[in-house]
Amino acid sequence: MHQVVTDVASAIQRAKANDEDAFADLYRLTVRGVYRYVSLRVPTVDDAEEVTQEVYMAAVGGLAALKATNEAGLYAWLYQIARHKTADLLRQRYRRPVEPLPDTAAVIDGAAAPQDLLEREADREQVRNALQRLTPEQREVLLCKYVLEFSNDQTARQVGKKVNAVNQLHHRALASLARLLGADNA
Amino acid sequence: MNTHRSDRSAFETELDACLARMAAGATSDECVAEYPEPLRAELRHALATVYRLGQAVRVPEPGYVSRLEDRLWGAMAARSQQQRAWLGFGVFLRPRALGRPMAAAILVLLVLAGTGAGVGAVQASEGSLPDSPLYAVKTTIEQVNVATASSEAEKLDVRLRQIPQQLSDFINAFRANRPDPMVRRLVTRVAETLTHAVDQAIQAQASGDAEPNRRVRNMIRTLKNRLAQLSAGPALVSLQGLLEEQEQRLPPLPRPVRPAPTPAAANPTPAR
Numbered sequence: 154m155h156q157v158v159t160d161v162a163s164a165i166q167r168a169k170a171n172d173e174d175a176f177a178d179l180y181r182l183t184v185r186g187v188y189r190y191v192s193l194r195v196p197t198v199d200d201a202e203e204v205t206q207e208v209y210m211a212a213v214g215g216l217a218a219l220k221a222t223n224e225a226g227l228y229a230w231l232y233q234i235a236r237h238k239t240a241d242l243l244r245q246r247y248r249r250p251v252e253p254l255p256d257t258a259a260v261i262d263g264a265a266a267p268q269d270l271l272e273r274e275a276d277r278e279q280v281r282n283a284l285q286r287l288t289p290e291q292r293e294v295l296l297c298k299y300v301l302e303f304s305n306d307q308t309a310r311q312v313g314k315k316v317n318a319v320n321q322l323h324h325r326a327l328a329s330l331a332r333l334l335g336a337d338n339a
Numbered sequence: 340m341n342t343h344r345s346d347r348s349a350f351e352t353e354l355d356a357c358l359a360r361m362a363a364g365a366t367s368d369e370c371v372a373e374y375p376e377p378l379r380a381e382l383r384h385a386l387a388t389v390y391r392l393g394q395a396v397r398v399p400e401p402g403y404v405s406r407l408e409d410r411l412w413g414a415m416a417a418r419s420q421q422q423r424a425w426l427g428f429g430v431f432l433r434p435r436a437l438g439r440p441m442a443a444a445i446l447v448l449l450v451l452a453g454t455g456a457g458v459g460a461v462q463a464s465e466g467s468l469p470d471s472p473l474y475a476v477k478t479t480i481e482q483v484n485v486a487t488a489s490s491e492a493e494k495l496d497v498r499l500r501q502i503p504q505q506l507s508d509f510i511n512a513f514r515a516n517r518p519d520p521m522v523r524r525l526v527t528r529v530a531e532t533l534t535h536a537v538d539q540a541i542q543a544q545a546s547g548d549a550e551p552n553r554r555v556r557n558m559i560r561t562l563k564n565r566l567a568q569l570s571a572g573p574a575l576v577s578l579q580g581l582l583e584e585q586e587q588r589l590p591p592l593p594r595p596v597r598p599a600p601t602p603a604a605a606n607p608t609p610a611r
Contacts, residue, residue, distance in 0.1 A: 174521075185398065280392060
């Protein structure tokens, strides 16, 4: 559920002028989307939390460079930071691979049986790997539509294409993802 | 080609419609049942893929979201302080050329001009809280007073005068049930000033002067007593925790040196 920020442009301006309340509004508006986006790119909850924190810390440090004047621009800026931070983490992991553990919080809560958790983690990993094998544009379109829950217009603005072009990209992306997931399961 | 494009558009529309119906409680079978083959098969396949994608997404825990917000609050406060320092630095870059009082006056006038307030606003700003345009005047005057202090001892004096006023602002906002972000902002203001005062006390004691440490300790004790009169609340707990934290940063006070006992005192003559 998004926090209602009636005037994003004004909140951005006030945040740039060091208004903590305005920044908090923008944070509450976007944090769930950023976290969901990051969570599909990194292996564990800890990674998702770490990267999301780094995204917003970088956002605080880079507020002066923020040129966006609307929600779409703000998201574009945050996802650009998120892409870089995620890539940094994945590069580190590539150099020093670690085996991710299933969500310990869920195990402790007893919310799911360990076997279910392992299966769910395995499924997540499959989806993550399949997404990595899409073209960057296809991946962005799917993430915008199904992770960030953007409308077709918002998605088009986000990826810098016309709605028709995005529809075609989306169609191909879904087909490719289905094929990759099917191939992984085969 | 155009037909092909319009087919894709139609597929997008139907897929979105199915997803909306599923979000409202329909099953995927119910959604696809009304479409003819091969669209039905294609939709079913797409829905299964979208479902797997959705299942792979994690959502943040509420506790994480609020903890991160607190951390960001601190980061924003630090950014704000840093920028104010830079603004001050710009004016004080040539203090010899301008003279400190003149530089301070220019800075205050700049802020007054920025907020659209008159010079009488300086006095009016004394009781202002963060929701008032005059609050910027008040915080700038605080910064100027610290920046224009001629020595570390004088800076500490200024800060120790500011802290009780900052605490009063917090107490007023807290008692009036003002919005959480405002109250937290006031906590941050006390925290910033107190942290600087504690830093100064630590440095002074390292140079052999324990007096600042003693004064800051007394100040913290006074603040604690004032806070003890308030009813409980998260912001209050946060400020009390902060006071404890800062008090623990202070080094122990050196033991007072007692005068060496005189021989008479060391070997008292029994009274006769």
